[in-house]
Amino acid sequence: MGTAEENIHIQGARVHNLKDIDLSIPREKLVVITGLSGSGKSSLAFDTLYAEGQRRYIETFSAYARQFLGGLERPDVDKIDGLSPVIAIEQKTTSRSPRSTVGTITEVYDFLRLLFARASDAYSYNTGKKMVSYSDAQIVELILEQYSDKRINILAPVVRSRKGHYRELFEQIAKQGFLKVRVDGEILDIERGMKVDRYKTHDIEIVVDRLAIKTGDQDKSRLEESIKTAMYSGDDILMVLEEGSDEPRYFSRHLMCPESGISYPIPEPNTFSFNSPKGMCPECNGLGHIHQVNPAKIIPDKKLSIKAGGLAPLGTFKKSWAFKQLETIALRYDFDLGDPISKIPEEALDLIINGGNERFEVNSKSLGVTRQYKIDYEGIATFILNQFRDSNSSSIRRWAKEYMDKVTCPECDGSRLKKSSLYFRVDGKNIADLAQLDIAELYSFFQELDQRLEGDQQVIAAEIIKEIRTRLKFLLDVGLDYLSLNRGSRTLSGGEAQRIRLATQIGSQLVGVLYILDEPSIGLHQRDNQRLIKSLKALRDLGNSVIVVEHDKDMILEADHVIDIGPRAGKHGGEIISEGPPSELHLHHTLTADYLNGTREISVPKQRRAGSGKSIRLEGCTGHNLKNITAEFPLGKLICVTGVSGSGKSTLVNGTLYPIMNAHYFNGVKKPMPYKSITGLEHIDKVIDINQAPIGRTPRSNPATYTGVFSEIRSLFAKTPEAAIRGYKPGRFSFNVKGGRCETCQGGGLRVIEMNFLPDVYVDCETCNGKRFNRETLEIRYKGKSIADVLEMTVNEAVNFFEHIPKIHRKLRTIREVGLGYITLGQQSTTLSGGEAQRVKLATELSKRDTGNTFYILDEPTTGLHFEDIRVLMEVITQLVDKGNTVLIIEHNMDVIKIADHIIDIGLEGGRGGGKIIATGSPEEICEHPESYTARFLKQELQPQGVLETENQGNA
Known part of the structure; x- marks a missing residue:
């Protein structure tokens, strides 16, 4: 078993569905926890290990600080030994703020701002000339050199191109002892200056001194004094005007254009921040739109x-x-x-x-x-x-x-920064130019940048460039080479956001930490899987323990230790059914082992569907990185859109096709990405997009309310004899309406403790103990169960309980068919994973009467699914297509891709190297394509089936 130093010991874990488990997890190893959806993986990793780590962290605070945080409940576990400080990298933790970008999350943009503040060259936005700044001593030397044997006026600019009569200003200048001013290019006595036309635009300078510059050892003191006075009155800017000339020369302690006289303040990091008033575009307030x-x-x-x-x-x-x-x-x-x-x-x-x-x-x-x-x-x-x-x-x-x-934004053209900030350049590029490059291009820009810089800039920038390169390398290592720094964090998928945080953690170089990750492979093409695994091993090799909740085949086989939880989901799960190195998995006849060794498999269909013969044709798509592509979607088929991460799949489907169809059938208002034309929309009745966005953002939302089955259940309770006697209507059984709900928590069942600088914590309401309803409402029973008891039932239990109520039974049966029989009817939507939320939506759509002519769009429905869950889900989707509907899936999972009727493979690379359709056709046709990355992995999937051999024999 090893000592406490070598292992994390868990005794008697009973959180959610865990069956009083005892477990030893090796430290400083890459450990994968796998098992069916709902078997208890997250309960063990996040609700037990991470929750206890967070509680212990808060226990270290002073009693004064803890009174503001409230008490965190101890997870239901007897004992945990050997627990290091815990960091959880989940899918839901990315900021939804429009000001948050890839650059700000990874801190690369912070280093870029520092680089531009310390080692950039400023240029005038009026003339394009390089800006200059001088010390007072330099100005003295320049004047002595350039105006030798000449008479000059030293001027302090006080008004630049503004209307007004300026009487008070002239009076103030006179009080300071000055006698003359220069107004609109003419030197006047102050009294004459007071007569200027108030409706005209004026330039006004104080004549600080008029003196002759002599060759030889001139006494500099008068000149130095005059420069100091002019700088004070002119806000660190002065002008030198040679007598007989109309063109003054500007000098400034700030950065200044020597020709037009415009000046920029000395740059600081905030000059390049779109979240600071010093740098943000005043028109869009730094949002870019x-x-x-x-x-x-x-x-x-x-x-x-x-x-x-x-x-x-x-x-x-x-x-x-x-x-x-x-x-x-x-x-x-x-x-x-x-x-x-x-x-x-x-x-x-x-x-x-x-x-x-x-x-x-x-x-x-x-x-x-x-x-x-x-x-x-x-x-x-x-x-x-x-x-x-x-x-x-x-x-x-x-x-x-x-x-x-x-x-x-027309002012900043989407760069988010004010005009002057964009005229600071490093190696010919401004900070917005660099933020637009994808990570791979940015990395190559910084590769030899320190050698291209010269003098002091090279010395100053060396350390900053080294730090930027290191962080960019981590982002490349986790397969995010196609993202750019200015990409908004709210547009990232769960997997992308998680891998960004992973790269940031590797960059922080912490040691002795327990990292817990939730399916980091989401949204990652098989090609990039090895890079991700390599990054996790790098985190382990630093001296950290890495626990990953994962279903990916490669990740399981590359782990040091695998923990399989099951045997089934919900109440039938929560047990450790196997643990040990991946090489020993075959010794245990678990579902995971059976799928890994080929005993069980998701079989390839004997025949691909012919479809209806009709199609939707989308031409000239140019959104984001799409290269003017034309895509054809054959109807009546299961279509898969594949390609490496960032190749343009989501842009084509979610950004272009769906908004067009939604606007056509339902008057949707989202503007599609640019395209030329679309034909074939008349061949289908409606479009349904089933994405992974949460079904609700508060604990009040749950699967029963979302699917509409709760309305039927409330009506059923209102029809019971006891409810009729008391005059209770369906609203009495709603936790969102006054009357039947618990008023302490207002039907939420939970009390929110705001943690200020940590995520909010929810604890059960002390009045109703989380039941949500008051005592009178809970007295009404149907078949011995109260409304709160029904909400605590799993879908599997509820299907049997409501067997004789067709309306309720049909909806519940559909939820079970998409593999969600283990969730409870009242489970808070905030606790559902992205994949679970997507399947609740799918069940809601499936429970409706379909026309047999619907176009369904799903974005990675296999997220969070075990091999067995994928088989169950694909059976449901296959039935949909068999009825004549069209299902379009964006997917990386080979088990789904291999059973598709038609594949559209986009690539070749991600980001700027993507955006082209590489290949289209059946999986067998895609396999023959030499350039496609998908083809390489698909061929391996199809060969064991013997499909390719029979195809080739037939062709021969």
Whole structure:
């Protein structure tokens, strides 16, 4: 067994479904925990080991600090020995802030800012010339050298191109003892200067001194004093004007353009931060995009009249101030509010949308009088923009957003930074240029950068460049070479976010830490798996313990120690069914071992489906890295879109195809990525996107409420005799409505403890003990069970319990069929993994009556699934396709790819090296493609089946 120093000992773990397990996990090894979904892997890794590590960390705080944090409950375990400090790298922990980017999470952008603050060259945005800054001593020497034997004026600029009369300024200058000023290029006495035209733009400088520069040993003291005075009055800028010349020369302690005189402050790291007022673009506040009103959304149909609701934000005609103004505009431009909008003059439409002021007269022939009218109209677009900017109500802002488009900021062109920050360059590139490069290109840029720099810059930058290179190398090692630093963190998949945090942790070089990872291989192509495994081993070799919850075949076989939990899910799981090195897995006849040694397998279909013969054709896609591609999606088939991470799969499917289809069938508002044309949409009835976004963001949401089965259960409870006697309606059994719920926790079942600088912690409500309902509601029973008891049932138990209620039974049976029989009906949606949330959505769609002509889109549905779970899931999806529907799956898992009817392989590489369709066709046809990375791994999957041999014999 080893000593406590060599192992982490767990005794009597009973968290969730764990069956009082005892376990020793070797330290400083790569340990994989595997097993069916819901078998108890996360309960062991996160809810036991990590929860205890977090609790012990908080125990080290002072009593004063702990009173603000509240107490963390000890996990239900007898004893844990040998536990190191724990860091969990989960899928859900990435910031959703629009200000968070790959660069800020990895801290590479912080080092870039430091590099630009210390070792960049500044250029003028007016002339493109290199900016200069001088010390006072340098300025003295330059003036003596360049103006020898000449008379000069030393000037301090105080007003730059601004309107005004400046009387107070001139009085203040006079009080300081100065006699003359230079106004708009002319030197005047101060009294004459006071008579300037207040409505014209002026440039004003104080004449600090007029002196002759002599050759030889001139007394410098007067010149030095004058420069000091001019710098003080001119905010560290002075001008030297030779008598008889109109062109002054600028000198500054700041960075300054020697020709135009514009100056930049001395750079600091915040000068290049889009999260700081010193660096952010003032137009978009450092977000890189702005919201702009779209007139096409205000007038969606020009055939309608204004009265009939042609102006979408105003709706149909009603007696209001807005419509009264529109009637006045109609009078001015001679149209009727009942006319189609297409017949209204352009000037009138411009006034309606953008607003304006106007007075006009109308002669009334019948009355023989002239009446005067006044238009003072804000304009619908202006009103929407003001509501969006100024309203504190989220619902009003959401309403305004419906009529707006998110567009790239025209001021900074999406770079997020202010103009001057973009004119600092290192080796000819500004910081935004570098943030746009993918990691692989950025790494090659920094490879020999220190040798390309010169002088002091090379010395200053050497350490910073070394740090940047090291961090970029870690990102390359975990297969993220296709990402760029300016990629928003909210656009990252769970696997990408996790691998970024993994790279950051490797970069931090901690030792003696227990790392727990949750499926880091998600979203990773088989080609890049070895790089990820190598990175985890590097983390282990530093002297850390690495525990990975994983189903990936390569990861299991490369581990030092494998723990298999099962034998089944939910109440039938929670036991250690095998443990030891991967080489000993075959000794245990577990489901995992059977799939690894080939005893069980997901079989390749004998025949690929022919489909309906119709297809959807999408042409000219150029979003992100797509290279003007044309994709054809044959209908009535199971289609897989494959390719290495970052090749463009999500851009094609989620960014282009789905928004087009959603807008066509359901008037969706998300703007698709650029494309030329699409044909074939008439061949299907609807599109359904089943993604991995959470089914709810609060503990109030659960599978029962999401699928709609809870409404049926509440109605059933309301029909019980006891409920009828008491007059209880279905609302009585809702934990979101006053009356039946526990008012202490307001039906949440939990109390939230805000941890400030740690994630919030939820503890059971002390009044209802997590039951959510009050005592009277819990007294109502159906077949001996209260509404709280039903919510605590697993789906498998509920299927049997509601066997004779067809409406409820059908929905529950569908949840079980997608492999979620182990989850409870009331399980908080915040505790569901991305894959589980996706399958709840799939079950919701499957429980509806399908038309046999639906287009389903799934993004990596195998996330979090064991080999056996994948088999169950694919059986359900196969049934969908057999009914005539089309299912499109973005996938890396070979077990899914090999049973597809049609594959679209995108590549060749990720990022800029991707975006092309490499191969299309059946899995057998893809295997023949020499360039495809997918083909290499697919061939290995198909060969044991004997499929390829029979194909080749047939061809021969």
